[in-house]
Every structure is written in structure tokens, then in C-alpha cells.
Amino acid sequence: MTRPLRVRPITPEQHLAFLRTQPSASFLQTPAWGQVKNEWRSESVGWFDGDELVGAGLVLYRKVPKLDRYLAYLPEGPSIRWDAATLDDWLTPLRAHLKASHAFGIRMGPPVVRRRWHADTIKKALADDGLNTLGEVPADEADPAAEAVRDALVAAGWTPVPTTGGFSAGQPAFNFQLPLAGRTEDEVLAGMNQLWRRNIKKAAKNGVEVTRGTRADLADFHRVYVETAERDHFTPRPLSYFERMWDALTAEDPERLTLYLAHHEGDLVAATTLVRVGEHAWYSYGASTTEKRDVRGSNAVQWQMIRDALAAGATVYDLRGITDTISSDDPHRGLIQFKVGTGGEAVEYLGEWDLPINRVLHKAFTVYMGRRG
Known part of the structure; x- marks a missing residue:
């Protein structure tokens, strides 16, 4: 790079074309995600080296009540050269563009992995009553480049x-991922623990059938999802959210979003x-009924998703967020116990970061959002 980078708006088509040149990017950084999060104003921005598009990001703008000022949010992004020796060359023009767009502050989540813990390491840590968090456990892999960022x-x-516990108001810093690169179905299955393998086998023996659904099946999905929310004590999203998600993501790419349904005897x-x-x-998103839990439909549908991801050329199957707690008396411990059964690994990203542009407005907005819960 011999000249300063410039940041300017790009079309969704330009944004998507750039993403197709990359091995991957978070689905939260696709142009379609701006349509899903319709309570925010969205904009695709590009980094240009001369006329060449060398980076891209989806910016979500949340307006301050009664003011023409915004929080600019780039969830799990942007897609830039995070390994660049001079990161400021990338972030300074972003700040200038967002300030000109009336942003009082910026929040982003660099897609940079800091540490990894393999399945065996996590299992040993879970068995040690003297440990409370993953951070207390020496990582199997730590990236010095992430510390430089x-x-x-x-x-x-x-x-x-x-x-x-590893969660913030936005996206989680800790995720659980199953590496797929260079592995066969048999190798992935063999890497799972005995309980997972037994439950997958039990689901097949019980005659559980997993199929792909259509938009019309979202209502059935949502019915089971609401039941899951009541059982697990979380607030469910409305059906309209999933319909909007389906419409936006599948319009961008027919293979972007897939709905899976597991049936037992109808x-x-x-x-x-x-x-x-x-x-x-x-x-x-996942959902299951309380009735017939013993037929192991959840394991069957997970295994089908893993197989399909592998067949599609995915190198990572991401089970999304976990907390970093491993304490025996913490209710969130069960989440990592379930996911570690896949034989995958816990991954810590750098987390989300804030840059105030107008400190007074930024602080006031943070307090306002905190009061809203």
C-alpha cells in the first residue's frame, strides 16, 4: 500500500462481490444482515487503495433519541487486513467516514482469534473443582498477532x-467451533464423545428423520422455538423476525440460510x-420439544447440519457463543459441557471494542441503553 486508504459507501452488490473473494466473513457482516436488523439504519462501506476495493464492512447505525446522532456498530467486523502492521491506516479513515455520518461513537468486533482450548483440555478443566473460568486454563494455542492488534x-x-462470563451487550467473545478442514464424516464422528455418538445412533434407530424446510415451515419451527424459550427462560423473537431473516438471507444467496426439521413418527x-x-x-437457532426428548432429535439435526456443512466445503462448524465459566455451581456450565461433546474447541476472540467520537453523547447513550436492559 503506497497511498492512504479511503473509506466510502459501496453498493450491496460491491460488498457481496468482495466477500466472495474472501475465505469467509461473519454473516453479521453481509449486506443482507442490514435488512434483518431493520431497527437500525445500515450502510455498506469499502476501503479503497486507489480504485481497488481492499476491505468492506456493514455498519449499523442506532439513532440517539431526538438527535441526529448515531452509534455506528460493525458486529464481528469489518473485513479488513487485521494482520496489517499499521492498523491505524485502516481504522483512521473509518473513523473519519463515520464521524462525517454523524456517529458519536463506534463499536466493532474484530474477527481476530486470541486463544483456543482443545476438547481434551476443556474436559480436564471441567473435572477440576479448583478452576472457575477458561481464562485460568492455559490455552492450547495463543496468537501473538492478536495481542498486537x-x-x-x-x-x-x-x-x-x-x-x-464472556458475554457483552453485543456478540460473545467466547465461541465453540468444530474444525472440519481435511476431515471426513467418519473422522468427525469418531472425534465426538461417547454420549454424542450414542445419541446420534439412538436417533437413527428410533427413526428420527431430518429434512430441510421451506419458508412455510418457519411457523412450525417458531412454535417449537417458543416452547424452548419458555422451558429455558429466555425471551423468544417473533415469527416475523425469522421470516425477515429468511427473506433477506436467501435472496442474497439461496444457500445462505437453511432450516432443518427433525420428525419422529410425524x-x-x-x-x-x-x-x-x-x-x-x-x-x-435451535429448538426442541419437551415431549419425545428421549428420541434425540436435537443430536440428529446437529449431525445432519455438520454433515451438510462438510459436504458444502465448510472448514468450520460454529456452535456460537459460550460463557467462559467452568465452575461446577454455575448454571451456564452445561452449555460448554454439551458443546464439548462434539470434539471441537473453545475459541476466544478479541471481543467488542468502543471508540467514542463525542464522549459526552457516548456516555449518555451507554447509560440510556443500560437502563433499557
Whole structure:
């Protein structure tokens, strides 16, 4: 790079064309995601080296009540050269563009992996009553380049968004992923623990059938999803959200979003959604009925998604967020126990970062959002 980078708006078509040149990017950084999050204003932006598009990002703008000022948010993005020696060359023109767009602050989530813990390491940690968090466990892999990015962000005035158990108000820093690159179905299955393998086999023996659904099946998915929300004590999203997600993502790419339905003797027992961008596949939403849980529909549908991701050329099957807690008395511990059964690994990203442009407005907005819960 011999001249300063410039950031300017790009069309969704330009944005999507750039993403197709990359191995992958978060589905939260696709142009279609701006249509899903319709309570925000969205904009695709590009980094240009001369006339060449060398980076891209989806910006979501959240308006301050009664003011023409916005929080600019780039979830799990942007898609730029995070390994660049001079990260400021990329972030400074972004700040200038967003400031000109009336942003009072920027929040982003660098897609940079800091540490990894393999399945065996996690299992040993879960068995150690003296450990409370993954952070206390020596990582199997730690990337010095990620620490360099972290140092560069701090030096440029960015601050990490506080988390509780690895979660913040936005996207989780800790995720669980199943590596697929260079592996066969048999190898992936063999890497799972005995319980997972037994449950997959049991589902097949019980006659559980997993099929792909259509938009018309979203209502059935949502019925089971609401039941799951009541059982697990979380607030469900409305059916309209999933219909909007289906319409936006499948219009962008017919293979972007897939709905899976697991039936047993005609009864829907589990349903999930899978999102794929390039070589990365995400298990995004899941639901199961309380009745017939013993037929193991959830394991059957997970295994089908993994097989399909592998067949589509995905190198990562992402089970999304976990907390970093492994304490025996923490209710979130069960989440990592379930996911570690796949034989995958816990992955810590750098988390989300804030850059105030107008400090007074940024602080006031943070307090306002906190009061809204």
C-alpha cells in the first residue's frame, strides 16, 4: 500500500462481490444482515487503495433519541487486513467516514482469534473443582498477532466492552467451533464423545428423520422455538423476525440460510437454522420439544447440519457463543459441557471494542441503553 486508504459507501452488490473473494466473513457482516436488523439504519462501506476495493464492512447505525446522532456498530467486523502492521491506516479513515455520518461513537468486533482450548483440555478443566473460568486454563494455542492488534487498538484510543462470563451487550467473545478442514464424516464422528455418538445412533434407530424446510415451515419451527424459550427462560423473537431473516438471507444467496426439521413418527421434535458464508457455517437457532426428548432429535439435526456443512466445503462448524465459566455451581456450565461433546474447541476472540467520537453523547447513550436492559 503506497497511498492512504479511503473509506466510502459501496453498493450491496460491491460488498457481496468482495466477500466472495474472501475465505469467509461473519454473516453479521453481509449486506443482507442490514435488512434483518431493520431497527437500525445500515450502510455498506469499502476501503479503497486507489480504485481497488481492499476491505468492506456493514455498519449499523442506532439513532440517539431526538438527535441526529448515531452509534455506528460493525458486529464481528469489518473485513479488513487485521494482520496489517499499521492498523491505524485502516481504522483512521473509518473513523473519519463515520464521524462525517454523524456517529458519536463506534463499536466493532474484530474477527481476530486470541486463544483456543482443545476438547481434551476443556474436559480436564471441567473435572477440576479448583478452576472457575477458561481464562485460568492455559490455552492450547495463543496468537501473538492478536495481542498486537489488541495493543494497537488500545494505543488508538479504543476500549474493550465489559463482559460478564464472556458475554457483552453485543456478540460473545467466547465461541465453540468444530474444525472440519481435511476431515471426513467418519473422522468427525469418531472425534465426538461417547454420549454424542450414542445419541446420534439412538436417533437413527428410533427413526428420527431430518429434512430441510421451506419458508412455510418457519411457523412450525417458531412454535417449537417458543416452547424452548419458555422451558429455558429466555425471551423468544417473533415469527416475523425469522421470516425477515429468511427473506433477506436467501435472496442474497439461496444457500445462505437453511432450516432443518427433525420428525419422529410425524411429530416435529427439533428444528434448527444453519447459516453459511464461504467456508464458515454457523448453527444459529435451535429448538426442541419437551415431549419425545428421549428420541434425540436435537443430536440428529446437529449431525445432519455438520454433515451438510462438510459436504458444502465448510472448514468450520460454529456452535456460537459460550460463557467462559467452568465452575461446577454455575448454571451456564452445561452449555460448554454439551458443546464439548462434539470434539471441537473453545475459541476466544478479541471481543467488542468502543471508540467514542463525542464522549459526552457516548456516555449518555451507554447509560440510556443500560437502563433499557
